[in-house]
Amino acid sequence: MAETLNRTFTPIAQGMALTLKHYVKMLTARKENIATFQYPEERREQFPRTRWRHVLTRYDNGLEKCIGCSLCAGACPARCIYVEAKENTDENRVSPGERFAIKYEINMLRCIFCGYCQEACPTGAIVLRKDFELSEYSRQDALYTKEMLLEPILMKK
Amino acid sequence: MPDIEWVYIKINGIALKVPKGEMIIESAKRIGVEIPFFCYHPRLSMKEGGANCRMCLVEVASRMPDGSLRKMPKPQTSCSLPAAEGMEIETDTEALNADRRGVLEFLLINHPLDCPICDRGGECPLQNNTMHYGPPTTRFIEEKRHFPKAYPLSQYVVFDRERCIHCARCTRFTRDISGDEELNFLWRGADMEVATFDHTEYNSRFSGNVIELCPVGALLSRPYRFKARPWDLQSAKSICTQCSNGCNIKLDYRLDRIHRVNARLNEDVNEEWTCDKGKFGMDYISDESRLKTPMIRRNGELSPASWEEVLYLIASELKNAEGEVAGVGGAYSSNEDIYVFQKFMRETLRSKHIDHRMGPNFQSYNSGLLKRFGCPAMGNPIAELEDMKSTLIFGSNFVDEQPILYLRVRKGWRFKRNKVVEAAPQGLISEEIRHVTQFAEVSLNYKNGTELPLAQGLLAALFEDKGRPLGEQKLLSHLSGKNVAQCASETGVDEKDIRKAAELLATDKMCIFAGEYVTHSPDATAILEVLGDIAVLTGNAGNLNVPVSRNNEQGAMELGILPDMLPGYVEEQNPGMNTEEILSACVKEDLKALWVMNTDLVKEYHNSDLANSAMDACPFVVVTALAITDTAAKANVVLPVHSVAEKWGTFTNVERRVQAFCKAFEISPDIHAEWKVFSDLSSMLGSPMTYADGKDILNEIVKSVPTFAKCGPNTLGDEGVILNPVAGGKE
Ligand code: SF4
Ligand code: SF4
Ligand code: SF4
Ligand code: SF4
Ligand code: FES
Numbered sequence: 076m077a078e079t080l081n082r083t084f085t086p087i088a089q090g091m092a093l094t095l096k097h098y099v100k101m102l103t104a105r106k107e108n109i110a111t112f113q114y115p116e117e118r119r120e121q122f123p124r125t126r127w128r129h130v131l132t133r134y135d136n137g138l139e140k141c142i143g144c145s146l147c148a149g150a151c152p153a154r155c156i157y158v159e160a161k162e163n164t165d166e167n168r169v170s171p172g173e174r175f176a177i178k179y180e181i182n183m184l185r186c187i188f189c190g191y192c193q194e195a196c197p198t199g200a201i202v203l204r205k206d207f208e209l210s211e212y213s214r215q216d217a218l219y220t221k222e223m224l225l226e227p228i229l230m231k232k
Numbered sequence: 233m234p235d236i237e238w239v240y241i242k243i244n245g246i247a248l249k250v251p252k253g254e255m256i257i258e259s260a261k262r263i264g265v266e267i268p269f270f271c272y273h274p275r276l277s278m279k280e281g282g283a284n285c286r287m288c289l290v291e292v293a294s295r296m297p298d299g300s301l302r303k304m305p306k307p308q309t310s311c312s313l314p315a316a317e318g319m320e321i322e323t324d325t326e327a328l329n330a331d332r333r334g335v336l337e338f339l340l341i342n343h344p345l346d347c348p349i350c351d352r353g354g355e356c357p358l359q360n361n362t363m364h365y366g367p368p369t370t371r372f373i374e375e376k377r378h379f380p381k382a383y384p385l386s387q388y389v390v391f392d393r394e395r396c397i398h399c400a401r402c403t404r405f406t407r408d409i410s411g412d413e414e415l416n417f418l419w420r421g422a423d424m425e426v427a428t429f430d431h432t433e434y435n436s437r438f439s440g441n442v443i444e445l446c447p448v449g450a451l452l453s454r455p456y457r458f459k460a461r462p463w464d465l466q467s468a469k470s471i472c473t474q475c476s477n478g479c480n481i482k483l484d485y486r487l488d489r490i491h492r493v494n495a496r497l498n499e500d501v502n503e504e505w506t507c508d509k510g511k512f513g514m515d516y517i518s519d520e521s522r523l524k525t526p527m528i529r530r531n532g533e534l535s536p537a538s539w540e541e542v543l544y545l546i547a548s549e550l551k552n553a554e555g556e557v558a559g560v561g562g563a564y565s566s567n568e569d570i571y572v573f574q575k576f577m578r579e580t581l582r583s584k585h586i587d588h589r590m591g592p593n594f595q596s597y598n599s600g601l602l603k604r605f606g607c608p609a610m611g612n613p614i615a616e617l618e619d620m621k622s623t624l625i626f627g628s629n630f631v632d633e634q635p636i637l638y639l640r641v642r643k644g645w646r647f648k649r650n651k652v653v654e655a656a657p658q659g660l661i662s663e664e665i666r667h668v669t670q671f672a673e674v675s676l677n678y679k680n681g682t683e684l685p686l687a688q689g690l691l692a693a694l695f696e697d698k699g700r701p702l703g704e705q706k707l708l709s710h711l712s713g714k715n716v717a718q719c720a721s722e723t724g725v726d727e728k729d730i731r732k733a734a735e736l737l738a739t740d741k742m743c744i745f746a747g748e749y750v751t752h753s754p755d756a757t758a759i760l761e762v763l764g765d766i767a768v769l770t771g772n773a774g775n776l777n778v779p780v781s782r783n784n785e786q787g788a789m790e791l792g793i794l795p796d797m798l799p800g801y802v803e804e805q806n807p808g809m810n811t812e813e814i815l816s817a818c819v820k821e822d823l824k825a826l827w828v829m830n831t832d833l834v835k836e837y838h839n840s841d842l843a844n845s846a847m848d849a850c851p852f853v854v855v856t857a858l859a860i861t862d863t864a865a866k867a868n869v870v871l872p873v874h875s876v877a878e879k880w881g882t883f884t885n886v887e888r889r890v891q892a893f894c895k896a897f898e899i900s901p902d903i904h905a906e907w908k909v910f911s912d913l914s915s916m917l918g919s920p921m922t923y924a925d926g927k928d929i930l931n932e933i934v935k936s937v938p939t940f941a942k943c944g945p946n947t948l949g950d951e952g953v954i955l956n957p958v959a960g961g962k963e
Binding site: 198 | 348381459
């Protein structure tokens with residue numbers, strides 16, 4: 076009987092002791108030495124050249140950089156970008172010059188995050204940034220529209 | 233074949249034999265040596281502004297009379313360098329590469345960096361040549377030339393003056409090909425710009441072609457502006473549906489939307505041109521108004537229904553009609569649709585009342601032609617027209633009725649010095665300045681409605697011309713004893729002009745066109761007899777052309793949507809009713825059902841009152857249509873059918889050429905091919921038709937209609953095949 080108890084509880088106690096040891100160590104350790112992140116409250120800092128979710132950027136004056144040229148779509152090996160362009164008018168100026176994208180969609184399920192689109196873009200409009208949370212509840216939701224991709228207008232103080 | 237004088241030349245050390253005088257740029261193509269160019273175009277003349285871009289430079293050594301080779305000190309433009317015996321050409325030397333870099337650097341001095349937003353980007357010769365031959369950078373750091381962007385030249389063409397490289401292709405096009413001479417250069421040097429006189433609107437029936445010709449993105453299509461980039465588009469080989477000429481085109485589309493139409497090369501038909509009706513008129517295919525489900529009239533309103541429901545309804549109505557059914561239309565459907573339609577009417581429904589004709593004239597002018605010359609419409613193939621020494625255009629608004637035939641005839645005049653005689657009613661010429669009149673040697677401007685006496689006048693003049701053989705006495709009968717002077721006073725045309733015209737027509741290569749003023753005239757048969765006599769008398773029997781004008785009207789004739797002709801012009805023993813009789817029978821309530829095949833009957837039928845009241849009186853009207861037209865709005869059942877972009881099929885064009893078009897996309901699974909509707913119904917009515925696709929049907933046509941014997945789906949190719957001559961029938 077004692078033999079059985081011994082065989083059962085000793086390893087548990089040993090294991091718990093190890094856990095406790097690390098728990099105490101962690102409580103007292105310096106933050107940067109901890110490997111575990113409390114996701115989603117905390118996120119690991121990405122490497123500088125990480126390529127994740129795309130952003131359509133703007134100029135400082137709020138105009139969109141994208142001119143709807145479709146070069147990104149042409150460069151994309153996964154054929155997952157769809158661009159439709161339209162003509163700027165003086166009443167409705169979206170980007171500098173004659174042309175802007177009225178529709179801009181990326182199918183995130185197909186994208187392989189190669190960054191060719193960013194490379195092809197003549198105006199630096201499309202960039203891949205560090206936001207990697209790209210799961211969706213349906214395939215349809217994984218079609219990112221221009222509204223979702225566009226950077227919000229920054230208010231300059 | 234005329235005798236060609238051949239010469240031996242060498243290009244990059246490769247010896248070859250070419251016709252003497254051929255431009256070296258063409259000779260190089262023969263052996264696949266590429267010479268970059270901008271302004272050169274084989275169909276445009278070198279005169280008046282050719283050879284200006286200097287891109288096509290080559291180094292030349294000519295053979296001297298003593299047999300030695302002498303190298304020219306400077307490079308030459310190969311687009312204007314005629315091949316001569318013993319010439320030796322280099323196209324790929326260090327010096328040439330430097331020259332090309334220089335030429336491009338100069339061209340780019342004033343060219344804006346617009347590629348990402350330019351509609352030409354991706355298929356632009358300037359872009360391509362710069363990538364291959366151009367300098368990596370420019371040394372020009374000063375301010376470029378600036379003009380307002382996107383200047384609207386016309387309804388269809390926008391012009392970006394900053395991008396123009398002054399190649400003069402567009403200006404030469406308007407002079408050499410379309411003949412409206414609208415575009416020309418204004419100012420000189422860097423300020424040079426293409427413009428119309430006084431910056432008025434660029435008004436042309438062929439303006440779309442300059443968009444394709446322009447080697448940069450200076451002349452661009454307005455409807456296509458910023459719609460897509462070339463790599464976004466897919467392309468389907470197709471045939472223009474806007475008239476009977478049957479231009480070969482490419483439908484460029486994205487998803488299920490047509491974005492633009494470009495010409496497809498077919499040397500025998502449209503060469504590489506289209507007219508604006510075609511180039512800018514195909515949007516209807518992906519228009520919002522396209523009908524996407526069958527419609528049934530319930531309580532006086534058309535409302536959507538399922539295919540099962542409508543087919544069941546139609547089948548039971550047609551069964552009850554017991555042969556008292558008629559069908560009209562068909563000139564806008566494919567050969568396959570037409571064939572299955574007439575088979576369905578004749579064999580399944582046992583009705584002979586089918587007709588595609590909408591004009592006022594039901595005299596059998598076509599069968600008259602057929603019996604006499606063995607040809608129901610055009611006696612000459614299109615390609616032959618440019619070789620006619622003289623052409624008579626009789627009673628036709630030619631450029632509008634037959635744009636591509638017009639271009640051919642004009643080409644013969646412009647490049648081969650052929651003579652053109654025009655006979656047009658007085659109103660037409662004064663309204664239409666850009667008409668054949670511009671280049672016609674003689675214009676006979678007759679009083680409206682006097683086509684017959686004028687034709688007789690020409691015939692009489694030919695008889696009176698003592699140089700003519702007078703053997704053909706039986707032709708005299710059509711003259712009704714008139715002489716030239718009488719005809720002249722009747723028609724209001726100067727007698728001298730009639731004689732001069734007749735003189736011009738008396739050549740061994742002459743052809744006659746009869747236009748709508750003839751075919752719609754009450755005297756059509758008589759006029760065509762006389763015109764036929766003129767052809768016979770000048771020794772050009774058979775060169776009488778009575779071109780049809782609607783998309784597949786020729787096909788509807790060939791495949792028997794005629795009350796008196798079965799497919800292949802086999803005469804029907806007891807003819808059915810023609811369109812007019814059918815519509816009158818509807819009004820008298822003698823018919824139980826009417827099928828309108830993809831035609832806006834009330835608009836197109838010359839007597840719209842009759843058409844309207846027939847539609848109202850007929851108890852059951854089925855319309856197949858692409859959209860709700862005025863006719864469809866009056867129907868009991870409307871069935872949505874495929875347009876030219878949604879199925880494979882063939883059309884027969886004005887010269888009886890059968891040409892295939894390919895499926896581009898599907899708009900909705902609830903839109904069916906027209907033939908499918910007939911074959912489904914036929915099966916429901918107890919005579920199964922088991923066609924899997926259009927090619928099946930064409931194969932059956934090939935087997936059963938002798939004129940189509942050479943037109944199998946696999947033999948048509950890209951250029952199409954002309955139908956066999958009609959058996960029998962020739963005077
Ligand atoms: S990252 Fe690559 S795959 Fe993704 S959209 Fe850009 S080009 Fe396409
Ligand atoms: S993101 Fe860049 S490459 Fe893509 S359409 Fe816009 S401007 Fe062109
Ligand atoms: S507009 Fe185009 S075709 Fe005309 S001259 Fe300029 S570059 Fe040439
Ligand atoms: S000539 Fe006729 S077939 Fe050719 S493009 Fe014009 S409308 Fe179409
Ligand atoms: S192509 Fe020869 S000079 Fe332009």
